[in-house]
Amino acid sequence: MSIYTIVIHGGAGTILKEDMTPALESSYQKGLKDALNAGYDLLANGKTAVEAVLAATMSLENNILFNAGKGSVFAKDGSQEMDASIMEGKNLYAGSVSAIKNIRNPVELAYTVMTKSPHVMLSGKGAYEFAKMQGIKMEPDEYFFSQFRYDQWKQMQGSNETALDHNVVVKDLPAGQAGKKFGTVGAVALDIHGDIAAATSTGGMTNKQFGRVGDSPIIGAGTYANNKTCAISCTGHGEPFIRAVAAYDVSCLMEYRGLSLEDAMKVVVHEKLIKMDGEGGMIGADAKGNTAMVFNSEGMYRGRISSNGKNEVAIYKNNML
Amino acid sequence: MSIYTIVIHGGAGTILKEDMTPALESSYQKGLKDALNAGYDLLANGKTAVEAVLAATMSLENNILFNAGKGSVFAKDGSQEMDASIMEGKNLYAGSVSAIKNIRNPVELAYTVMTKSPHVMLSGKGAYEFAKMQGIKMEPDEYFFSQFRYDQWKQMQGSNETALDHNVVVKDLPAGQAGKKFGTVGAVALDIHGDIAAATSTGGMTNKQFGRVGDSPIIGAGTYANNKTCAISCTGHGEPFIRAVAAYDVSCLMEYRGLSLEDAMKVVVHEKLIKMDGEGGMIGADAKGNTAMVFNSEGMYRGRISSNGKNEVAIYKNNML
Numbered sequence: 001m002s003i004y005t006i007v008i009h010g011g012a013g014t015i016l017k018e019d020m021t022p023a024l025e026s027s028y029q030k031g032l033k034d035a036l037n038a039g040y041d042l043l044a045n046g047k048t049a050v051e052a053v054l055a056a057t058m059s060l061e062n063n064i065l066f067n068a069g070k071g072s073v074f075a076k077d078g079s080q081e082m083d084a085s086i087m088e089g090k091n092l093y094a095g096s097v098s099a100i101k102n103i104r105n106p107v108e109l110a111y112t113v114m115t116k117s118p119h120v121m122l123s124g125k126g127a128y129e130f131a132k133m134q135g136i137k138m139e140p141d142e143y144f145f146s147q148f149r150y151d152q153w154k155q156m157q158g159s160n161e162t163a164l165d166h167n168v169v170v171k172d173l174p175a176g177q178a179g180k181k182f183g184t185v186g187a188v189a190l191d192i193h194g195d196i197a198a199a200t201s202t203g204g205m206t207n208k209q210f211g212r213v214g215d216s217p218i219i220g221a222g223t224y225a226n227n228k229t230c231a232i233s234c235t236g237h238g239e240p241f242i243r244a245v246a247a248y249d250v251s252c253l254m255e256y257r258g259l260s261l262e263d264a265m266k267v268v269v270h271e272k273l274i275k276m277d278g279e280g281g282m283i284g285a286d287a288k289g290n291t292a293m294v295f296n297s298e299g300m301y302r303g304r305i306s307s308n309g310k311n312e313v314a315i316y317k318n319n320m321l
Numbered sequence: 322m323s324i325y326t327i328v329i330h331g332g333a334g335t336i337l338k339e340d341m342t343p344a345l346e347s348s349y350q351k352g353l354k355d356a357l358n359a360g361y362d363l364l365a366n367g368k369t370a371v372e373a374v375l376a377a378t379m380s381l382e383n384n385i386l387f388n389a390g391k392g393s394v395f396a397k398d399g400s401q402e403m404d405a406s407i408m409e410g411k412n413l414y415a416g417s418v419s420a421i422k423n424i425r426n427p428v429e430l431a432y433t434v435m436t437k438s439p440h441v442m443l444s445g446k447g448a449y450e451f452a453k454m455q456g457i458k459m460e461p462d463e464y465f466f467s468q469f470r471y472d473q474w475k476q477m478q479g480s481n482e483t484a485l486d487h488n489v490v491v492k493d494l495p496a497g498q499a500g501k502k503f504g505t506v507g508a509v510a511l512d513i514h515g516d517i518a519a520a521t522s523t524g525g526m527t528n529k530q531f532g533r534v535g536d537s538p539i540i541g542a543g544t545y546a547n548n549k550t551c552a553i554s555c556t557g558h559g560e561p562f563i564r565a566v567a568a569y570d571v572s573c574l575m576e577y578r579g580l581s582l583e584d585a586m587k588v589v590v591h592e593k594l595i596k597m598d599g600e601g602g603m604i605g606a607d608a609k610g611n612t613a614m615v616f617n618s619e620g621m622y623r624g625r626i627s628s629n630g631k632n633e634v635a636i637y638k639n640n641m642l
Contacts, residue, residue, distance in 0.1 A: 092564045092597065098534070099444055119533045120560045123420055124445045126532020211447020212440045213419070220541045220566035239441045243413045245541035248566040249573070256577035276413065 003289030004192045005306035006039040008032060008056050010066045011183035012235045012281040015299030017316055025315065028065060032303040032313040035059035039187055040305045049197035049231070050088045050111070053187040057084075057107040057199040060185035064146050066301075067183025069105055070139075071146045072203025074153035080144045081208075083217035084110040084201035085121075089225035089287070096121040098217040100128060102144075104137040107201045110217075112136060120219065149206070156207040182297075184216055186223070186233030188285040196287055198223050198231035198247075205238070214238025220248035227287050229254040230261050235300065236273070236280010244272050250284060261285070262292040269294045324610030325513045326627035327360040329353060329377050331387045332504035333556045333602040336620030338637055346636065349386060353624040353634040356380035360510060361626045370518035370552070371409045371432070374508040378405075378428040378520040381506035385467050387622070388504025390426055391460075392467045393524025395474035401465045402529075404538035405431040405522035406442075410546035410608070417442040419538040421449060423465075425458040428522045431538075433457060441540065445532075470527070477528040503618075505537055507544070507554030509606040517608055519544050519552035519568075526559070535559025541569035548608050550575040551582050556621065557594070557601010565593050571605060582606070583613040590615045 010032060017025075039056030043049070061069025072080040084106035085096035095114025098121065103109050112134050113122050122130055131138070186200035200223045202216040215222035215238040222238070224247035225231035232247040240246075246268055253264035261284050269281055274296055281295020283302065291310075293302045295317075303313035331353060338346075360377030364370070382390025393401040405427035406417035416435025419442065424430050433455050434443050443451055452459070505523035512518075521544045523537040536543035536559040543559070545568035546552035553568040561567075567589055574585035582605050590602060595617055602616020604623060612631075614623045616638075624634035 087564075094564050099447075117531070118560065119531065120563045121534040121539075123532040123534050126420075126530065130531040209447065210438070210440065210451040211444040213442040213444050218442075218539060218541070219563050220539075220569060224566070239439065242441045242540050243408075243415050245545070245566065245569040248541060248569055252570070252573035252577055256573055 002192045002194060003307050004043040004190055005285060005289055005291055005304065006036060006043060006052055006056060006187060006189040007283040007285055007291045007293060007304040008035050008060065008187045008302065009233065009235050009281070009283045009293065010060055010185050010301030012295045012297040012300035013182045014297065015301070015315055028301060028315060029313050031060065031063045031065050032301060036303050036305050036313070039189060043189060043191055046192055048193065049189040049191040049195050050086065052189040052191065053197045053199040054086065054107060054111050056187035057185060057201050058105045061105050061107060061201055066185050067203040068185040068201040070144055071149060072144050073149050073183065073206040075204065076207050076209035078153070080141070080203060082106045082201070082203050083214065085217045085219060085223040086110045086114060086199040087197065087219060087223050087225040089196040089227040089231055092226060094120050094219045096217040096219060097127045098123040098213050099211055100124070102128070102138050102140065103131055104139045104143070107199050109136050121217065152206050182236045182280050184235035186235065186283065188231035188233050188283050190285050190287060190289055194227070194287055196225055196227055196231040196285055198225040198233045200233045215241035215246065218242055220245050222247060224248045224251055226251055230284050230286045232282055232284045234280065234282040236297070237278055240273055240276040240278025241280065244268065244276060244278060246273065246282065261290045262294070265292050265294040269296050323513045323515060324628050325364040325511055326606060326610055326612055326625065327357060327364060327373050327377060327508060327510040328604040328606055328612045328614060328625040329356050329381065329508045329623065330554065330556050330602070330604045330614065331381055331506050331622030333616045333618040333621035334503045335618065336622070336636055349622055349636060350634050352381065352384045352386050353622060357624050357626050357634070360508060364510060364512055367513055369514065370510040370512040370516050371407065373510040373512065374518045374520040375407065375428060375432050377508035378506060378522050379426045382426050382428060382522055387506050388524045389506040389522040391465055392470060393465050394470050394504065394527040396525065397528050397530035399474070401524055403427045403522065403524050404535065406538045406540060406544040407431045407435060407520040408518065408540060408544055408546040410517035410548040410552055413547060415441050415540045417538040417540060418448045419444040419534050420532055421445070423449070423459050423461065424452055425460045425464070428520050430457050442538065473527050503557045503601050505556035507556065507604065509552035509554050509604050511606050511608060511610055515548070515608055517546055517548055517552040517606055519546040519554045521554045536562035536567065539563055541566050543568060545569045545572055547572055551605050551607045553603055553605045555601065555603040557618070558599055561594055561597040561599025562601065565589065565597055565599060567594065567603065582611045583615070586613050586615040590617050
């Protein structure tokens, strides 16, 4: 019988056990498990990889703990601007949205761009108009609000630091919310039909300004899927991931050099990105059922379930799966 | 003595000699020569590849005949929204802007994002605010206006077609303006120091809507530069170029498979993009002084000058250089 599997991440960064309470830790674990199950249940019922990554990513977007959809971070002007993308490995179809507001599930809008428009990438107000025409679910600003993201932003705003400042450490916040984190969410999956897919969604970086776009909505940088090679979703400091064309580089190392999924991911995350000061990580799946979760930061919210028996979630570096 | 060289393009598409008047043809040739010289003069004086591609691309932006900067096409709402990007091969630094208005030279703003901000990609109003802070030259809407682009738009607007409709042929327009064209401009160069760079700028596709972003501002898709491999600038139907991660794929075929610049470009343009219905082309240079101009459309405005004696411009398929 064919293997099917799903892998998710909920962001990478300076995630340390000493900053976490047991209650918060189990909330994160529950959020990861819920998202995994949302995708895995579909796969178990014969649904496609793209449906599974969509469902898992939406589950993470709907969870206020993760920086995507509800609970997104605040930009410099106090707004919550989100980016997302999705790609299907069997036909290289892709959809992406950037700098969008008031969309309940940005990844659903990216999926709709892929399936209902001739475009790959829509941005800003235009993406919002397309969403309205397509009947995509909207929410008022209050829906996206979370007190701890607001406090994070207020503190950074006061200090005049930007979220891309590598030395920023936000203090005096609830346990688990201090430190530098790249809160992006994403999923990759292999379905029973042998197809793979990837999706990524983010609220960006706290206190970001000037309409900054990170790697999450960039096909090839934050997200990529190709049945011949791999499905990849990244999380981290977006600028180096864009300059490294990180997700597609994994695919090329597999296709042109013959590396395995995990070896290719390690070259990109532990060698290439490190040289560019590119902190973060990525999750991957291939069409043979291999999966990997690789990061160069202190931690990465992550998990995977596979029909061959794997079922696990993890947060810190030293409980590598 | 080290070779230095510059290659430019002014867009690809259905460019046929029978649609062109001799006067218009020589205007295009002059525009290409002026842009080449703007970059080459800098290279001959020991300036860098990134300065050369910036100058050549700005020259094309300032020329009303090309769809970038002045003379950009009209979006669905009658506005002129532009995208641009630039990348340096020696350090993989990159800058990009998307969905910007009223910026005289979008590629100059992309360069300023690269050199004066911690970001790679800025979009929309935020990019405009950054431009104001940096003293980037602005122009009123009238500056960007051209009658033939306006007529193109009016005709498509009336027909309710979009520019991504592959069957769109705009008729009853001045000679040389009919047919399907992907009016992007770009340049790649190698300098006397052995460094390469690439830049791309566009007004997008006529009658585009929903804040559609094409490949031009996407690092890895429309633009890429890496001293180890190549500098690439693309022009064509943006969506397949994004899905193919076209510019970075050339680099990977060179780095991981050992292909020459031209062979790698041919694999992407004549094999991979053709399979994805991706009409267009690209220009390339490597650090050894090789250059190539490859396209799968009827024509591509293009030219190159090299310190080893090459000096040529061309428009149609059958005067391949």
